[in-house]
Ligand code: HEC
């Protein structure tokens with residue numbers, strides 16, 4: 001077969017490729033660094049992770065450009081014109097120089113990136129100098145809400161569906177799951193980890209900015225996965241302390257005084273706002289003014305939705321939520337297992353509690 005006379009690349013083409021490559025890389029890197037990819041930096045970890053991202057980008061863009069430029073130029077220079085069907089390229093075999101280059105350069109790039117990544121990883125996972133000062137929060141994933149357990153000022157556990165964090169203090173999350181695999185993620189803090197049934201995973205963050213940030217489940221965990229969202233509130237340390245102190249006080253005004261022996265011992269308000277340790281808290285999805293749970297939840301506003309309903313209807317909604325789906329709300333999101341996770345007396349207490357707070 002005849003050898004293509006153009007097999008030797010024109011030196012001018014190489015110069016052109018280098019110029020185009022350098023310009024495209026410069027534009028790509030500039031764009032990549034200018035684009036605001038991430039939410040605000042909420043923790044000391046955020047900045048380190050964003051810097052790592054930027055470094056990766058600075059290396060990745062030229063590699064991408066190199067591949068694309070060579071492919072495009074090859075298509076342009078070596079495309080087959082009519083009458084060239086019988087031509088072939090020169091029969092090249094082996095080039096030690098090239099092989100050395102294409103082994104060393106990528107190896108060097110990988111070493112730099114791995115080295116830097118390892119430093120960042122050990123940095124963002126490092127325990128604070130004063131480990132005793134670190135706040136520990138147990139995080140429980142359960143279809144389809146998160147619950148958070150703190151140690152109260154009296155040493156007793158405090159369970160809540162709202163995540164409060166003190167600013168500028170290291171926090172260690174120990175992450176658990178009560179059912180399937182979830183993933184505990186606060187995008188502004190950058191860190192995330194799977195919540196796996198049967199084991200405890202963990203990460204730490206140090207918030208650096210007061211404010212509220214979405215808490216997201218990042219592992220498809222069932223039909224309600226998309227709505228498994230809550231909020232993390234970063235407070236000044238003194239306000240956080242005050243909040244924790246308030247939570248540590250025994251819940252007041254919950255159970256009705258005296259009367260109904262079976263339900264009197266059960267604090268329906270706590271069941272509603274925090275669950276019984278096994279059940280998902282109703283308040284993480286439902287607004288109820290009497291319980292102090294906020295509006296804008298995933299489920300109907302129980303201040304108004306229950307108007308005119310009987311105890312039997314409300315009970316059915318709790319134990320068998322699929323029986324009647326409230327208009328405008330997604331099916332299969334309200335957990336179907338309350339008949340198992342709540343004791344019958346607890347369900348009755350909740351029904352009575354909702355009836356008591358029902359708008360007529
Ligand atoms: C993961 C979110 C979630 C949790 C937790 C949750 N619910 Fe629901 N709930 C919903 C959604 C969504 C609906 C509407 C769709 C439906 O009817 O199933 C609903 C519907 C209801 C209704 C029917 C409202 C109406 O319009 O008739 C009642 C009553 C109710 N929930 C009570 C509770 C109680 C009590 C608890 C705690 C034991 C609870 N829910 C826990 C999401 C939740």
Ligand SMILES: [Cu+2]
Pocket residue numbers: 182183217218219220221222225226228
């Ligand atoms: Cu999920």
